[in-house]
Amino acid sequence: MRAAPLLCTALLLGSCTSPVVPPLEAPEMPVVRQESSAPQALEQAPSELSLGHFAQMRLEGSDLTLVSVLEENAAYTRYNISYRSNGLLISGILNIPEGEGPFPLVMLNHGHIDPDEYTNGRGLKREQDYLARQGFAVLHTDYRGHAESDPSPLLDEESPYDAGLEYSMDSANAILAVRAAALPQIDAEHVGMLGHSLGGGVTLNIAVARPGLVDAVVLYAPVSSRAWDNFTKWRSRRLEGERTQEVLGTRETHPEVWDRLSSRTYLKDMEDPVLLFHGTEDESVPIEWSEELHAELLRLGKDVTFVTYEGEKHEFVAQWEDFMRQTTAFFAEHLRLVREGWMPPLEHALQRVTRKPFGIRIEKETSPVQPERFAGYHTGTDFELLEGEQPHEVTVRAACNGSVVFRDWVSGYGGVLVQRCSLAGEPVTVLYGHLSLTSIAVNVSDALRAGDRLGVLGEGYSEETDGERPHLHFAVHRGEAVELKGYV
Incomplete structure (x- = not known):
């Protein structure tokens, strides 16, 4: 399983007559096939209906x-x-x-x-x-x-x-x-x-x-x-x-x-x-x-x-x-879509993508999150809290190997950390948004390994998230320039 965004005419048995019904006996699916010295005929339609x-x-x-x-x-x-x-x-x-x-x-x-x-x-x-x-x-x-x-x-x-x-x-x-x-x-x-x-x-x-x-x-x-x-x-x-x-x-x-x-x-x-x-x-x-x-x-x-x-x-x-x-x-x-050297930025990641996946078109009136402040195509994926969780209990970890290139409070996000990594041989930047800025224990130029602790989610509807609900906005951008847009 792995990756990211990509017949010979044969012997026909049963073509002139109806398929054969096997003898009436307790149905049992054979698990191991018996090898035969004679080549098995190539049927264009099943000769037995089972x-x-x-x-x-x-x-x-x-x-x-x-x-x-x-x-x-x-x-x-x-x-x-x-x-x-x-x-x-x-x-x-x-x-x-x-x-x-x-x-x-x-x-x-x-x-x-x-x-x-x-x-x-x-x-x-x-x-x-x-x-x-x-x-x-x-x-x-x-x-x-x-x-x-x-x-x-x-x-x-x-x-x-x-x-x-x-x-x-x-x-x-x-x-x-x-x-x-x-x-x-x-x-x-x-x-x-x-x-x-x-x-x-x-x-x-x-x-x-x-x-x-x-x-x-x-x-x-x-x-x-x-x-x-x-x-x-x-x-x-x-x-x-x-x-x-x-x-x-x-x-x-x-x-x-x-x-x-x-x-x-x-x-x-x-x-x-x-x-x-x-x-x-x-x-x-x-x-x-x-x-x-x-x-x-x-x-x-x-x-x-x-x-x-x-x-x-x-x-x-x-x-x-x-x-x-x-x-x-x-x-x-x-299917192992996650590439080698990369990992999800938090535990139970797949269960958390329930509202805003990557690329979804958001309109303020019809957004799955209300009230909505933004509109456009979502540049990242939002990972939500699970039932019973508190934001400061959710640890966010580095998704890849690479250095920190940005760490600050940003309008629309609150606490943000950006890491520079490599994906399929190309340079990318990875944005982690809506973090509690004071919980981030790493600094610009620090070299990180996939799985290293970054911090915790910011408290919802507070300055830590600039008034947004508690969640992680995770985005991967091509190139080395720091890109902060959440919608385009």
């Missing part, structure tokens, strides 16, 4: 191609891409941040959109942009049958419901294709995955069947972890509904078959930390499904955090910024 089979399938992602540049801005370059997923050509979007990488990779799995209406990169465009601006390389796969991708080798009206196994192949193979390409700007060994709705089901499939492929999982209003729930809600009345029940049976007649298609059955095999979000007014996917998933993950002792948003529907609006702040902090923690 997560156990998906866990053992030979996956081959290759031939990653940057087809064209769609957009260039100050933060990242957006590419139309293609890659091979077990031989099928799959299209997608790749955002690579500007600057020195390598940047950790975040894989996005979109929800259901009618393939006849779907266009390249559609589904999670806000998330693509936001995460790239936070220093992640972002890959959004289109899946087979969407946009410029090859169609599924199975005919929809003849093939039974597969609980997203084909899409799961395409998402997992996208990661493998990036690894095979070995792009210098991307750290594909540290990967996060975010899935929305149906894409949440795809993400869960990969997390349980391919543990270790990714390092952290975000589930955004995901479908049920029980395949039968999803089939009966969305697919049972479609063309493939009757065919599915002919091949798989029903939950009542063949529960073992449906268990094999359900990520719920294999949650015990998950290794990745999970951040789960759902809105209380979601009319597309019942919040109860996420509540059940959360309870089961807790029962199994997994690392899971569940966030509910009162009043939010299937796509977040009012709480979307908070959703992305928490998602960014979660990926930053688990």
Whole structure:
């Protein structure tokens, strides 16, 4: 995990006949693969409808191609891409941040959109942009049958419901294709995955069947972890509904078959930390499904955090910024976005970024902090007090190795210390604002090491913070000149 702001025609099994249903026996996910002297066939679609089979399938992602540049801005370059997923050509979007990488990779799995209406990169465009601006390389796969991708080798009206196994192949193979390409700007060994709705089901499939492929999982209003729930809600009345029940049976007649298609059955095999979000007014996917998933993950002792948003529907609006702040902090923690030689300036740093992250546009009338004195784009990140803390109890430490170049009281901040450091070989200045000036025990020209004590937070609404609430304003500026602006 690390960093800051960046396919072979194969043997097709099951293309002419429906996938094979495995014998009815207690479902058990194999953890260790048995090596065989004969090469495993490369299936373009699963020949058995089970997560156990998906866990053992030979996956081959290759031939990653940057087809064209769609957009260039100050933060990242957006590419139309293609890659091979077990031989099928799959299209997608790749955002690579500007600057020195390598940047950790975040894989996005979109929800259901009618393939006849779907266009390249559609589904999670806000998330693509936001995460790239936070220093992640972002890959959004289109899946087979969407946009410029090859169609599924199975005919929809003849093939039974597969609980997203084909899409799961395409998402997992996208990661493998990036690894095979070995792009210098991307750290594909540290990967996060975010899935929305149906894409949440795809993400869960990969997390349980391919543990270790990714390092952290975000589930955004995901479908049920029980395949039968999803089939009966969305697919049972479609063309493939009757065919599915002919091949798989029903939950009542063949529960073992449906268990094999359900990520719920294999949650015990998950290794990745999970951040789960759902809105209380979601009319597309019942919040109860996420509540059940959360309870089961807790029962199994997994690392899971569940966030509910009162009043939010299937796509977040009012709480979307908070959703992305928490998602960014979660990926930053688990994908090693923090560079070597640097550390957070205070304890529990990720939990504290709740109001004003870096780059947010602040208007006095709509600011998350009221009353608001300032307006503009926020040049730093604000770290808030945790519940029960007092400002003078919160120690602020040097985030990097470097000397002190400024120490004084500044209007709008109160106590300020500025340190000169190096980031990715470039000189930067690091500003620590709203400190208690009298608590700062270091002076200009003192050489500091990351972790050295600077002082404590200033008392809120006092001269120590120039009347501001108690918090740390932390900003990193390019160059050697001392920059004190909090907003631009």
